[in-house]
Amino acid sequence: xxxxxxxxxxxxxxxxxxxxxxxxxxxxxxxxxxxxxxxxxxxxxxxxxxxxxxxxxxxxxxxxxxxxxxxxxxxxxxxxxxxxxxxxxxxxxxxxxxxxxxxxxxxxxxxxxxxxxxxxxxxxxxxxxxxxxxxxxxxxxxxxxxxxxxxxxxxxxxxxxxxxxxxxxxxxxxxxxxxxxxxxxxxxxxxxxxxxxxxxxxxxxxxxxxxxxxxxxxxxxxxxxxxxxxxxxxxxxxxxxxxxxxxxxxxxxxxxxxxxxxxxxxxxxxxxxxxxxxxxxxxxxxxxxxxxxxxxxxxxxxxxxxxxxxxxxxxxxxxxxxxxxxxxxxxxxxxxxxxxxxxxxxxxxxxxxxxxxxxxxxxxxxxxxxxxxxxxxxxxxxxxxxxxxxxxxxxxxxxxxxxxxxxxxxxxxxxxxxxxxxxxxxxxxxxxxxxxxxxxxxxxxxxxxxxxxxxxxxxxxxxxxxxxxxxxxxxxxxxxxxxxxxxxxxxxxxxxxxxxxxxxxxxxxxxxxxxxxxxxxxxxxxxxxxxxxxxxxxxxxxxxxxxxxxxxxxxxxxxxxxxxxxxxxxxxxxxxxxxxxxxxxxxxxxxxxxxxxxxxxxxxxxxxxxxxxxxxxxxxxxxxxxxxxxxxxxxxxxxxxxxxxxxxxxxxxxxxxxxxxxxxxxxxxxxxxxxxxxxxxxxxxxxxxxxxxxxxxxxxxxxxxxxxxxxxxxxxxxx
Numbered sequence: 001x002x003x004x005x006x007x008x009x010x011x012x013x014x015x016x017x018x019x020x021x022x023x024x025x026x027x028x029x030x031x032x033x034x035x036x037x038x039x040x041x042x043x044x045x046x047x048x049x050x051x052x053x054x055x056x057x058x059x060x061x062x063x064x065x066x067x068x069x070x071x072x073x074x075x076x077x078x079x080x081x082x083x084x085x086x087x088x089x090x091x092x093x094x095x096x097x098x099x100x101x102x103x104x105x106x107x108x109x110x111x112x113x114x115x116x117x118x119x120x121x122x123x124x125x126x127x128x129x130x131x132x133x134x135x136x137x138x139x140x141x142x143x144x145x146x147x148x149x150x151x152x153x154x155x156x157x158x159x160x161x162x163x164x165x166x167x168x169x170x171x172x173x174x175x176x177x178x179x180x181x182x183x184x185x186x187x188x189x190x191x192x193x194x195x196x197x198x199x200x201x202x203x204x205x206x207x208x209x210x211x212x213x214x215x216x217x218x219x220x221x222x223x224x225x226x227x228x229x230x231x232x233x234x235x236x237x238x239x240x241x242x243x244x245x246x247x248x249x250x251x252x253x254x255x256x257x258x259x260x261x262x263x264x265x266x267x268x269x270x271x272x273x274x275x276x277x278x279x280x281x282x283x284x285x286x287x288x289x290x291x292x293x294x295x296x297x298x299x300x301x302x303x304x305x306x307x308x309x310x311x312x313x314x315x316x317x318x319x320x321x322x323x324x325x326x327x328x329x330x331x332x333x334x335x336x337x338x339x340x341x342x343x344x345x346x347x348x349x350x351x352x353x354x355x356x357x358x359x360x361x362x363x364x365x366x367x368x369x370x371x372x373x374x375x376x377x378x379x380x381x382x383x384x385x386x387x388x389x390x391x392x393x394x395x396x397x398x399x400x401x402x403x404x405x406x407x408x409x410x411x412x413x414x415x416x417x418x419x420x421x422x423x424x425x426x427x428x429x430x431x432x433x434x435x436x437x438x439x440x441x442x443x444x445x446x447x448x449x450x451x452x453x454x455x456x457x458x459x460x461x462x463x464x465x466x467x468x469x470x471x472x473x474x475x476x477x478x479x480x481x482x483x484x485x486x487x488x489x490x491x492x493x494x495x496x497x498x499x500x501x502x503x504x505x506x507x508x509x510x511x512x513x514x515x516x517x518x519x520x521x522x523x524x525x526x527x528x529x530x531x532x533x534x535x536x537x538x539x540x541x542x543x544x545x546x547x548x549x550x551x552x553x554x555x556x557x558x559x560x561x562x563x564x565x566x567x568x569x570x571x572x573x574x575x576x577x578x579x580x581x582x583x584x585x586x587x588x589x590x591x592x593x594x595x596x597x598x599x600x601x602x603x604x605x606x607x608x609x610x611x612x613x614x615x616x617x618x619x620x621x622x623x624x625x626x627x628x629x630x631x632x633x634x635x636x637x638x639x640x641x642x643x644x645x646x647x648x649x650x651x652x653x654x655x656x657x658x659x660x661x662x663x664x665x666x667x668x669x670x671x672x673x674x675x676x677x678x679x680x681x682x683x684x685x686x687x688x689x690x691x692x693x694x695x696x697x698x699x700x701x702x703x704x705x706x707x708x709x710x711x712x713x714x715x716x717x718x719x
Contacts, residue, residue: 008187009062015180016055018173022048040154041162041169046080046096047113050121051177053077057128058184074128081113081122088115114163114170120146120178127185140185143178150175313465314348320432320458321350328443328451329418329434335370335378336422336430336462344370344378344431378431381419385428387452389418391442416442420452424463432458508534558598558684565593565602565638569627572606576614583623585614590628593638597705601681608674609640609701616644616699624698635687635706637714643698655691678703690714 025033026045035042057073060066083096113121120143127136127143150170153161163169170178317334325332331351335344372379381388398409414435422430432455436443443451511534515527522530569589577585595602610625617623620643630637647655656679682689687704708714 005062005187005189008184009059011180011187012055012058012062012184014055015177015184016052016059018177018180019048019051019055022173023052036172041114041171041174043171043174044113046084047117047121047171047174050077050080050113051174051181053080054121054124054128054181057125058181058188061128061131062184062188071129074125077121077125077128081118081125084113084118085115085122087112088118114174116146116150116162117170117174117178120182124178124181124185131185131188136188137186140182144182144186147175147179147182151179313469316461316465317348318350320461321348324432324434324451324454324458325350325352328447328454330437331435333433334422334430334458335382335433337372337382337428342372344372344382346370347430377417377419378433381421381431382428385421385423387418387420387448389416389443389448391416415439418443418448418451420448420455422455422459422462424459429459429462558601558681560596560598560685563595563597563599563602565595565606566591566627568599568603569593569606569610572603572610573614573625576611580614583618584621585617585623585625588624588626588628593627593629593636595636595638595705597685601684602705605678605681605703606640608678612674613640613642613644613699616646617642618644620644630702633714635704635708637702637704639700639702641698641700646693646695646697646699648695649693652691652693656689688714 021033022043023045025031026048031042053073054077057070057077060073061070080096083094086092087094123139123143127139130136150162151172153159153163154172154175159169162172162175321332321334330353332349333346334348336347337343338345370376370379372382377388392415415438416436417433419431419433421428422432432451434443434451511530514522514530515534519527566589573587573589577583606627610627613625614623617625624641624643626639626641628639628641630639656675679689682703682705685705686707688708689701689703691699691701693699702714
């Protein structure tokens with residue numbers, strides 16, 4: 001298709017070059033460029049300029065460039081040619097023909113292009129403006145025919161074919177340039193259209209048209225020229241010329257008709273042969289599609305059967321043998337390589353006759369394994385990885401079998417067998433063997449292909465079952481190890497707690513006794529130190545309790561049920577108010593907050609969060625504590641808000657760490673384990689917890705009791 005566009009651009013450029021050469025001839029006075037021969041018509045200057053305008057416009061338009069410039073050039077060409085036709089029609093002289101050079105002629109129409117030239121160039125300019133339309137190609141063909149007639153006029157010396165009136169002839173190089181522009185218009189779109197589309201087709205009609213069109217254009221012209229030369233030479237009369245022209249044309253067209261008929265017959269025979277081959281191919285394809293569909297359905301059914309028992313090893317092997325026996329063979333046997341790769345173990349078998357299946361399985365259960373280096377069929381397939389199939393007599397099959405297998409092979413009465421490798425990840429892991437009992441039912445290549453597909457699916461299923469079995473064993477081992485480690489950790493924690501509490505009780509008791517029994521003999525500094533010892537021992541005891549609680553919570557699975565969070569929060573707040581009944585605290589708890597959670601663990605969460613809010617608002621004259629839920633979230637986002645001391649947001653990462661305190665111990669008491677415990681409980685429920693705070697502006701804790709899909713939609717990045 002690109003060739004059409006390149007040829008069209010070349011034709012438009014050639015026409016513009018012809019116009020430019022003639023312009024040079026007019027401006028320099030070189031008559032040979034303006035008039036090819038003294039006896040021929042000359043190309044007028046305005047004709048040459050118009051050729052340059054249209055050649056440039058077509059060159060740009062075909063290259064898809066400068067649409068505005070193209071329209072301007074075409075419009076200028078239309079103005080010149082239309083003005084010329086108006087001069088001819090109205091018998092006036094507008095003076096456009098003498099603007100550049102003086103052209104003196106006898107009829108007074110100085111420098112004026114032929115009306116035929118003006119009409120042709122006007123049609124071409126209009127075609128340039130609508131180049132993509134179908135009528136542009138038709139205008140091009142019409143102008144091409146006009147130029148062809150003018151060329152024939154020069155060829156035969158018939159002035160009436162290229163001139164209208166005595167001084168308005170179409171110059172020969174004008175006709176050639178117009179011919180080139182018309183051809184450029186026809187091929188401008190870069191793809192065949194109309195007549196060209198017919199010529200470009202690979203169909204019989206297109207082939208025939210390409211052969212006949214050149215003959216139709218060239219042969220009559222050449223024949224008429226030859227006869228004209230003979231007539232002018234006096235060899236024969238005008239009547240004889242006409243008769244010879246008729247006879248020659250008839251002979252030539254009869255030859256063309258004969259050739260067209262022969263080629264049409266040949267094409268028809270080729271078409272009939274192609275139709276027969278297509279019909280045979282279609283029938284073969286239909287048979288292949290049916291067989292392929294049956295095969296795909298069989299493979300899909302077997303894959304589903306394998307998937308149903310994919311994680312149970314021996315049932316999977318039994319299902320493989322049974323499914324293959326039903327689909328491909330009367331009997332099937334599965335063997336797998338041992339771990340060392342030196343033996344083949346019989347792992348499963350099946351037969352369409354249930355009695356034979358039972359006998360087969362009983363017999364193989366006590367059978368020794370086959371070595372891979374043995375001459376048996378299964379061993380050869382396992383070694384080479386290549387299928388083996390054959391049609392045999394029962395006696396031959398018995399003779400080829402391992403000695404241990406011969407009793408059962410005699411009972412199976414085998415007439416045909418096939419064995420293929422079972423592969424997993426391109427490695428042979430065993431063999432799949434099938435047999436048929438009746439004569440005349442040998443295995444075909446398609447049977448072996450289907451059997452190999454089944455074996456490959458079986459290999460993948462076996463490998464997956466082995467991986468699952470190993471994974472399950474590892475999970476059981478890791479679970480047992482984890483349970484043992486948890487038991488050891490719990491025993492260790494209890495032992496450590498017991499061992500630590502004994503000296504702590506002694507320290508606390510002796511410091512307390514010292515303060516009571518020797519208070520009058522202690523200085524103020526000694527009494528202060530004794531109280532610090534007692535308080536430190538008490539604090540250490542609280543830390544031990546907190547750590548034991550954290551360890552127990554980490555091992556506890558939540559027991560979920562419906563919990564009224566609002567009621568539970570009011571219960572916790574009532575306990576806090578009882579410790580400090582004189583405090584002015586404004587409490588707001590949203591009604592109807594429900595959750596599916598462990599009530600005992602959720603009470604620990606609320607006790608810690610509300611307890612922190614109560615503690616850190618202790619220095620507020622009017623404290624505020626609120627528990628509620630954010631609107632429109634799923635899962636529900638609960639919050640606990642206070643107007644207490646707050647903390648630096650830059651320390652948020654330390655908030656939920658064990659023993660991480662954001663305030664000094666003398667400012668607010670605490671163990672530094674409470675929020676770590678809260679986070680552990682929230683995570684055990686599958687939720688997240690995070691906080692927002694500013695120093696001296698209060699703190700808000702947010703938490704969910706379910707997993708969050710889009711954490712970016714939450715108020716802040718959760719923990």
